[in-house]
Amino acid sequence: MNGSGSTTRSRQSARGALTTLVTWVLVLVFFFPVFWMVLNGFKPESLASSVNPTFIFKPVTEGYQLAMDRGMAGYLQNSLTAAVIATIISVALAIPAAYALSIRRVKNVENSLSFFISTRFMPLAAIVLPLFMIFKTVGLLDNIYMLAIVYGAMNLPVTVWMMRSFFLEVPYEIIEAARVDGAGMFREIVRIVLPLVLPGVAAAALISFIFAWNEYFLALLLTSSAARTTPPFLGSFVDGRGQFLAVLSAAATIAALPVIIAGWAAQKQLVRGLSMGAIK
Amino acid sequence: MTTTTTTSQPSELEDVRASTATDKRRVQRTELWRNRGLLLPAVIFLILLTQIPFLTTIGFSLTKWNLLYPNDRAFAGFDNYTSALTSGDLWPSIRATVLITAFSVTLAVLFGLLFAVLLDRPFRGRALARTLMITPFLIMPAAASLIWKYSMFDTNIGMLNWVFRSLHLPVVAWSTEHPMATVVIVLTWQFTPFMMLILLAGLQGQDKGILEAAQVDGAGTWRTFTWITLPHLRMYIEIGVLLGSVIILQVFDPIAILTKGTGGTKTLAYLLYERAFIGLDVGQAAAYGVVTVVLTIIVATIALKSVFKVFMAGGSR
Numbered sequence: 001m002n003g004s005g006s007t008t009r010s011r012q013s014a015r016g017a018l019t020t021l022v023t024w025v026l027v028l029v030f031f032f033p034v035f036w037m038v039l040n041g042f043k044p045e046s047l048a049s050s051v052n053p054t055f056i057f058k059p060v061t062e063g064y065q066l067a068m069d070r071g072m073a074g075y076l077q078n079s080l081t082a083a084v085i086a087t088i089i090s091v092a093l094a095i096p097a098a099y100a101l102s103i104r105r106v107k108n109v110e111n112s113l114s115f116f117i118s119t120r121f122m123p124l125a126a127i128v129l130p131l132f133m134i135f136k137t138v139g140l141l142d143n144i145y146m147l148a149i150v151y152g153a154m155n156l157p158v159t160v161w162m163m164r165s166f167f168l169e170v171p172y173e174i175i176e177a178a179r180v181d182g183a184g185m186f187r188e189i190v191r192i193v194l195p196l197v198l199p200g201v202a203a204a205a206l207i208s209f210i211f212a213w214n215e216y217f218l219a220l221l222l223t224s225s226a227a228r229t230t231p232p233f234l235g236s237f238v239d240g241r242g243q244f245l246a247v248l249s250a251a252a253t254i255a256a257l258p259v260i261i262a263g264w265a266a267q268k269q270l271v272r273g274l275s276m277g278a279i280k
Numbered sequence: 281m282t283t284t285t286t287t288s289q290p291s292e293l294e295d296v297r298a299s300t301a302t303d304k305r306r307v308q309r310t311e312l313w314r315n316r317g318l319l320l321p322a323v324i325f326l327i328l329l330t331q332i333p334f335l336t337t338i339g340f341s342l343t344k345w346n347l348l349y350p351n352d353r354a355f356a357g358f359d360n361y362t363s364a365l366t367s368g369d370l371w372p373s374i375r376a377t378v379l380i381t382a383f384s385v386t387l388a389v390l391f392g393l394l395f396a397v398l399l400d401r402p403f404r405g406r407a408l409a410r411t412l413m414i415t416p417f418l419i420m421p422a423a424a425s426l427i428w429k430y431s432m433f434d435t436n437i438g439m440l441n442w443v444f445r446s447l448h449l450p451v452v453a454w455s456t457e458h459p460m461a462t463v464v465i466v467l468t469w470q471f472t473p474f475m476m477l478i479l480l481a482g483l484q485g486q487d488k489g490i491l492e493a494a495q496v497d498g499a500g501t502w503r504t505f506t507w508i509t510l511p512h513l514r515m516y517i518e519i520g521v522l523l524g525s526v527i528i529l530q531v532f533d534p535i536a537i538l539t540k541g542t543g544g545t546k547t548l549a550y551l552l553y554e555r556a557f558i559g560l561d562v563g564q565a566a567a568y569g570v571v572t573v574v575l576t577i578i579v580a581t582i583a584l585k586s587v588f589k590v591f592m593a594g595g596s597r
Contacts, residue, residue: 100318130336153329
């Protein structure tokens with residue numbers, strides 16, 4: 001009895017170890033393109049673009065220097081401006097809206113929520129032509145602030161839904177107590193509710209930043225040079241005549257890094273943002 | 281004297297009662313407007329930047345308007361739609377959009393489920409494995425497509441072809457020989473973490489007691505999974521599929537970077553881009569924009585329903 005128990009146990013642990021091994025192999029294969037990108041960014045160009053891959057080499061920052069020499073800083077600056085302003089806009093507008101949709105309970109909450117979600121599902125392709133024409137007519141094409149405002153609208157529905165899911169978790173008794181104490185609505189939001197939902201606001205802001213930073217379609221169409229952001233700029237590292245994989249990898253690493261760090265930091269809240277608050 | 285005071289008392293009371301009632305109503309009305317005031321800025325902002333532009337797109341789509349001939353602009357009725365159908369651009373594009381979405385979402389759900397199950401069980405370094413796994417979703421999509429195109433798919437320096445060569449298999453020119461697969465691989469890679477996160481949340485929300493009871497009753501791992509875990513995950517799979525579909529239906533970046541719409545990968549978003557910004561045909565492009573919305577509405581209607589079901593069940597006060 002004892003003996004057979006320990007053999008099944010050891011068989012189980014052997015199976016567990018095997019599953020763990022398979023898990024790691026799969027995860028590493030899946031992660032490989034990212035690893036390869038980072039590695040190639042630190043190679044001299046001749047090594048990065050060689051037919052046979054090199055894994056061990058003396059790292060150099062050539063690729064990064066070249067990326068910066070091509071003026072990447074300006075594009076990163078534009079991306080940052082667009083993403084930060086878009087985040088401020090969507091958070092500033094979403095806080096009162098989410099508050100009204102959770103704690104205040106406006107009439108027809110469902111209708112308002114459908115309005116927001118249907119806007120989220122509106123393809124960018126369906127709105128880009130008029131925006132392009134209007135911006136062109138008033139001379140605001142290739143203007144980073146206009147792109148930021150459009151991104152703000154793009155992110156607002158997600159921010160509202162996500163924040164609402166956090167606001168709903170605020171215990172009603174706390175709000176009632178504040179109201180009994182005669183706190184006005186503004187004070188109720190700023191002093192009572194916001195401190196409690198701060199992690200939610202931060203997560204919503206992060207999600208909004210990620211979407212704006214990574215956006216390509218609108219950036220390609222609504223900007224051309226002065227306001228061009230990083231995603232459409234990356235393609236310019238592709239050189240039809242020479243080798244470019246090291247510099248492209250370095251540039252891609254720089255471009256992807258802010259969001260990767262933000263996403264890793266917000267891992268726990270990520271699923272909530274992606275499901276618009278539906279899954280906690 | 282006494283009689284007059286006694287008769288006047290009730291009427292005074294009524295007066296007071298009546299005035300508090302109107303006060304209450306007034307308070308309620310100001311309350312209502314205050315709540316609307318909280319909501320209005322967000323709603324107005326969205327109407328200005330999304331609803332009005334969309335209505336304008338519909339207007340454009342009913343117009344004959346090519347930027348090459350700016351003076352030849354006129355109402356065209358449904359001409360742009362009929363020519364979309366007859367020119368033979370529309371159906372292949374709808375087909376490409378639907379196929380790319382269907383393949384990528386299905387594969388991402390399957391891989392996402394696999395990784396969710398593997399990363400749900402405790403093992404050494406699980407947190408690190410999860411962190412690595414979510415990275416493909418976080419990478420800037422334009423960067424991801426470029427990296428895949430040159431460091432993975434390339435016929436000379438791509439890693440996939442290096443593996444093929446090492447195994448003495450013929451080299452594959454991915455983006456020209458298998459354009460659809462190329463796009464689907466990159467999208468699947470990017471969206472697997474998305475599905476994994478959603479399904480992982482589902483697995484973590486599972487009642488461990490039921491699983492143990494099933495084990496005690498002698499249900500094997502596989503039967504426990506198919507009979508208990510999968511039905512439990514259904515709701516999460518639905519949310520993942522529908523949110524993923526709505527996003528991938530709009531897909532543009534990998535098409536623009538990997539295939540430029542060749543070989544049956546010209547999605548609606550890319551077709552619109554080509555017509556508007558290369559062909560300069562605003563009217564025709566707008567019609568494609570409207571078709572994209574119709575296609576999205578079909579998917580989103582289903583999406584709304586199930587997301588709502590979950591959301592309302594978990595969060596109404």
